[in-house]
Amino acid sequence: MRLEVLDWFADKEIHMSATGQEGKKVEYTTPRWVQAWFLQRSRDNWKHKYMSLKTDSKRLQNRVNDATKSREKWRKDTKQLEQRVRELEAENTALQEQLAASKKDGPCAGTRPVQR
Numbered sequence: 001m002r003l004e005v006l007d008w009f010a011d012k013e014i015h016m017s018a019t020g021q022e023g024k025k026v027e028y029t030t031p032r033w034v035q036a037w038f039l040q041r042s043r044d045n046w047k048h049k050y051m052s053l054k055t056d057s058k059r060l061q062n063r064v065n066d067a068t069k070s071r072e073k074w075r076k077d078t079k080q081l082e083q084r085v086r087e088l089e090a091e092n093t094a095l096q097e098q099l100a101a102s103k104k105d106g107p108c109a110g111t112r113p114v115q116r
Contacts, residue, residue: 028035
């Protein structure tokens with residue numbers, strides 16, 4: 001497909017001369033210093049636009065990095081706290097079983113009788 005397009009262009013003659021409708025060469029009326037000023041302004045504008053976009057891109061990339069680090073920290077903290085909750089639930093279950101066993105046997109089940 002691309003070769004076909006290139007062959008088509010090779011067959012065509014493209015003229016890019018500055019000529020008017022009558023075939024006469026057109027003289028530019030704008031002074032060179034105005035053209036230079038316009039081109040300088042255009043260049044400065046696109047450079048300013050590029051620098052602004054680059055700054056925005058950097059700022060947004062920093063925000064993404066900060067959010068990623070924050071999420072990783074919260075994820076790590078959550079896993080640690082979930083582990084701690086499991087440990088405390090196991091400890092609580094063991095203490096409840098111990099309490100239930102002591103109630104079943106009576107209040108003095110694990111004590112020795114007093115000797116006189």
